[in-house]
Amino acid sequence: MLELHKVTKVFNPSTPNEVRAIEGVDLTLEEGAFVVIIGTNGSGKSTLLNAVAGTFLVDTGTISMDGIDITRWPEHRRAGLMGRVFQNPFTGTSPNLTIAENLVLAARRGLPRGLGWALDRKTKDELRTRVRQLSLGLEDRLDNAIGSLSGGQRQALTLLMATWLKPRLLLLDEHTAALDPKSAEQVISLTDVIVTRDRLTTLMVTHSMHQAANLGGQLIMMHRGRIIQEFKGAEKRRTRVDDLLARFEEVRRADQLDVTAAEMLERAYV
């Protein structure tokens, strides 16, 4: 359904600040898969998600969805296929617009926007019904500016907005990392409910080993711009937080060996 083939991205090429953010990543998502990506800081996991979303264009490789090559599509065009929730709760909503206006913008994601009245009575009733399902008590505050809400409330609304029209792909970029533990818990369980209910194909980046172990049917571990391990099916179900920590510890130790030293040892002993 989503296919990445040998995707590479280098930031600030040929400068002292050159960063090889992703190096030749291959990844395939099946229809309805819930894939979780974890990795060390700077491993390229968020970069990978942004490459799919089209925040920047990749240097080499191809990205295709449903067999259509979207590698050169600009971000706003890809948005017709994807719903996104960002790490920063302020990124996904427009603070000076009301809750209702934000939602109605999301209700036309990827559709042409003409000169029709955005918020008629019927639309507003529909908004109210779906906001009530969040049980955050926001259905009576639809005319309040969204900037007056807490981070957790804004993130829950962003999630609702991203999935308002069923997206072909849902992208979650550490969407609970900036929240307090209680809000994070709420947003995660809401995520689980929506993804399961709508059978959404989902790509989620997370820092939390706990989330990585408990959510999704497929787990990808990234390090230095590459996918170093993939857990699928029964293997993923068996995976516990401790297993993930142990694997990261291995990676960390391997890193302590200098690359040239590693090559030398390899030649001598393998």
Add this chain to the structure above:
Amino acid sequence: MSLLIGALTIGFILSLLALGVFISFRIFSFPDITADGSSTLGAAMAAALIVKGVNPLAATAAGFVAGFVAGSVTGVLAAKCKINGLLAGILVMTGLYSVNLHIMGRSNVPLLSSTTLSTYAQSVGTTILGGPKPLNILGWDVTVIDASTLLLVFLAIALVGAGLYWFFQTNLGTAMRATGDNAQMIRALGVSDENMIILGLAVSNGLIALAGALLAQYEGFADVQMGIGMVVWGLASVIIGEALVGTRQLGLTICGAVMGSVLFRLLVAIALRLGLNPNDLKLITAVFVFVALVLPNLVHKFRSRKAGAAYA
């Protein structure tokens, strides 16, 4: 009295400028200097066509279209070519100076002997009132042409204001407001923020050029220098409007920009009457805008320092 009516009329005409500046500065936070060129462009376009005998309504519309095009050029430079917004505006404004001279063929085009919208206003007024006899309003004599011009200008502004209010609540207009508020979010919802900026600046400069076209017909001439300082005029009006009505509601903000423009013109008229040197006008306006931009921050700092002192 005719001084007061004149100030009101110019205030209403320039409220189109204020609305244009409101779109670029407040909705997009885009400091669009194009206004200085596009207001003259509207005047030049309308004047050149009127002198050629074109219907003044069509000539005014052509002024709007010219401004619309100029604004979209600035938009393309800034959004697509990634030129700094301020510089994009300066480039277009500078280029427009030559364009305006070409359109007019010289630096000043008088309209006093041509049929303009003012002529229309006069004939409409005379027909309704049954003759060119001065009206008596609250004990003052007001000439028919002054009264009918003011009335027609007011109606035109009310129409444009209502149109903008409607536009910003459509699906397209809401997306435009969101673009200025959070561009990343609107891209993630499938809207090209670049196209929104281009369209927004086009509408903004269209309105500003319309103000120029009406002003030229009201004052009876178009001049290549008439646009200098227009951005600051518009900004001053917007700031006064926000002080009057706040920024909470869209409808109020639009009314505020119009009210700010009218109030500003009245203040200027009074100051000139009291003996202010007209040469100082632009300096005073610039200082006013500077103070209005800096004052809220200073007040905030002062208050928080006082609050801090109270805790200490």
